[in-house]
Amino acid sequence: MENIVLIGFMGSGKTTIGREIALLGGRFLLDTDHIIEQNMGKSVKDIFASVGERGFRRVESQLILWLSANVKNAIIATGGGMPIHNDISYLGKIFFLDVCFEHILERLSIDEKAKRPLFTNEGEARRLYNERKKLYEKQAQYVVDGDAPIAEVARQIVECMEKRVEKSPPI
Ligand code: S3P
Numbered sequence: 001m002e003n004i005v006l007i008g009f010m011g012s013g014k015t016t017i018g019r020e021i022a023l024l025g026g027r028f029l030l031d032t033d034h035i036i037e038q039n040m041g042k043s044v045k046d047i048f049a050s051v052g053e054r055g056f057r058r059v060e061s062q063l064i065l066w067l068s069a070n071v072k073n074a075i076i077a078t079g080g081g082m083p084i085h086n087d088i089s090y091l092g093k094i095f096f097l098d099v100c101f102e103h104i105l106e107r108l109s110i111d112e113k114a115k116r117p118l119f120t121n122e123g124e125a126r127r128l129y130n131e132r133k134k135l136y137e138k139q140a141q142y143v144v145d146g147d148a149p150i151a152e153v154a155r156q157i158v159e160c161m162e163k164r165v166e167k168s169p170p171i
Contacts, residue, residue: 001027001073003092004161007083007136009129010116011104012097012146013153014077020154021075031077032063044079048117057085064088081118083139084132095157096136097146101129 004021006014018029033044036059040047047056060082067076068090076091088094105122113119118128137143142160144153 003071004075004157005092005094006077006097007094007139008097008146009104009132010080010119011108012099014097016150017097017153018075018077020150021158024158027073027075029075029077032082033079035063045115045117061086067091084135093161094140095142095144096140098143099146101126103147
């Protein structure tokens with residue numbers, strides 16, 4: 001069974017939606033940031049501070065290779081930059097959680113923003129969001145309305161997997 005791969009901007013709810021899908025049963029959630037943090041014994045923020053963004057992206061690329069060779073039937077919540085800096089097409093079915101920037105600002109607490117090195121400045125984060133939106137759409141097989149209620153988004157994603165639709169309009 002193919003993996004469900006969730007992509008989208010920081011704070012778009014990839015981990016939360018992934019957990020909701022996992023609760024429906026049959027699949028476990030893997031969060032790429034958490035895997036990297038566990039393996040390096042440091043937070044993403046500290047990894048950026050010690051090896052820079054380039055070092056972090058290098059680890060992400062290695063993780064993609066490992067996941068594609070070893071993981072099936074999982075839900076993979078990716079870090080927001082993973083599909084921007086790498087080809088992830090062979091990881092599974094890719095769902096872009098499309099959430100408006102204002103909603104992201106509301107969702108992320110000050111602490112959550114502080115954990116993310118690329119979200120320290122709101123203006124810069126907004127610029128990055130606008131720059132990346134098209135790239136997420138390009139990488140995704142499905143564009144999901146991530147502003148919809150969590151349970152609804154999770155249900156639609158699972159339904160899409162079951163129908164095995166190859167390419168869909170936004171759901
Ligand atoms: C990043 C997103 C973060 C994390 C890192 C870089 C990005 O993950 O991988 O801070 O480039 O968008 P989340 O999307 O889970 O916040």
